[in-house]
Amino acid sequence: MNSPRAPRRAARLILALSVGLGLGLGAGALAQSTGAVAPRTYAVKDKDGTSLPAYTIPDDTAIFRHPDAEAILYGQRLLNETRRLLPDHVGAAMNCSSCHVMQGKKPLGAPFINTYNSFPQVNPRAGREMTLEERINGCMIRSMNGKKLPADSREMQAMVAYMKWLAQDVPHGARVQIKNGSPIDMDLVPDxxxxxxxxxxxxxxxxxxxxxxxxxxxxxxxxxxxxxxxxxxxxxxxxxxxxxxxxxxxxxxxxxxxxxxxxxxxxxxxxxxxxxxxxxxxxxxxxxxxxxxxxxxxxxxxxxxx
CATH class of the missing domain: 1.10.760.10 (Cytochrome c-like domain)
Incomplete structure (x- = not known):
């Protein structure tokens, strides 16, 4: 019979591998992935503008206490090691975390913090409403220059599980008041x-x-x-x-x-x-x-x- 502690040991092993297998994120991201960077707290607004309880960027060690820990940690690994773990679906030498900094936790670094609660949403480029799985696959065929994952695949659902965990029970449609990026003056003429x-x-x-x-x-x-x-x-x-x-x-x-x-x-x-x-x-x-x-x-x- 498996020990009741086996899933937790497996989850810790996944995190250790995720940190140690060449994530390409730099020292700051490695510090974040081990919980060395202090959490930061942000206001949360509901769809009607009502203030909700504040959001704190979670420490990865909290994943171990989650009942879906193994899926969440696997999703985190996939975001960090996308090319290595999904060679049949990634044509570029890129990982999701190449653009979504610090595993989607960094303000102004294309964070995933509001992602789970923002879908489904209308995508102007597609001209229609898209699910989160469809949006992830958009990155797979564009930024990764690769192939789509089946929406019900273990890999896709693991990435969704990580983004759901990162939302930290913020209600659907509410938004953590964190910026994805700065507005750029589009009147600037490129040289x-x-x-x-x-x-x-x-x-x-x-x-x-x-x-x-x-x-x-x-x-x-x-x-x-x-x-x-x-x-x-x-x-x-x-x-x-x-x-x-x-x-x-x-x-x-x-x-x-x-x-x-x-x-x-x-x-x-x-x-x-x-x-x-x-x-x-x-x-x-x-x-x-x-x-x-x-x-x-x-x-x-x-x-x-x-």
Whole structure:
């Protein structure tokens, strides 16, 4: 007979592996994944604007006390090690956490904190309402340049379980008052030649002189490629200049920070971020075969790649 402590031991092993197997997230993220970064608390507003109990970004050790701990931890691993664990579904040298910083916990780093409670929702690019599983698969075929996962697969349901846990029982439709990213002035005119120079000074040491990214000795992703055959395709959100600029402005360069946990030193101005984004987003990258299906209403953003 299995010991009643076996699931908990398995969950701890999964977390240890998740932290130790080359996540490509940097020291700040590793500190977050082990609970070393102090929790931060945010206001919560219901759909009608009513204030609800505050939300605190949870420590991963709390997962062990959850009845669905193994699924949650497996989902977390999949987000951190997407390429390694899902080789048949990921064509790019990318992990979900390459863009969703600190396992989806970082303010201004595309956090997952409101994700579970925001779906289903209308997606303007698709022109219809989408489920959370469909939205995840959108990332699989765009940012991962790969293939969809079956909606009822163990892997898909594990990722959903992690996002549900991260919501921490905030009611559906309510929102934690945390920002996904800063608004970028879309009237800024990009200068790709200037962006190339900024890339060489601020980005190439991690992402490579030719945008090829960095891997460790085991071939695991440390820093993702920003262009080329192993990067995200033209259908990805980060292939758009101003979308990429917002992420750069809030989070890069990763190792430079005077405030906060990750790249929050405001080393780059918004103009810098727009210029470097224009440079690398327009470098060669894979096509997106379904691009003719996007923005059926015709309301295409001005920085769309097609």
């Amino acid at each position: 790709p030649a200037r962006g190339r120079a900024i890339y060489g000074r601020q980005c190439a040491s991690c992402h490579g002189a030719d945008g090829e990214g960095r891997k460790d000795a085991r071939g695991h992703i440390v820093f993702p490629p920003l262009w080329g055959g192993e990067s995200f395709n033209i259908g990805a959100g980060l292939a758009r200049t101003y979308k990429a600029a917002a992420f750069i402005y809030d989070n890069m360069p990763m190792g430079v920070h005077t405030d906060g946990a990750w790249g929050e030193g405001r080393t780059l101005s918004q103009q810098d971020a727009v210029d470097v984004a224009e440079f690398f987003t327009h470098m060669p990258r894979p096509d997106f075969p379904l691009k003719d299906k996007d923005w059926p209403s015709g309301k295409k953003p001005k920085d769309a790649r097609y």
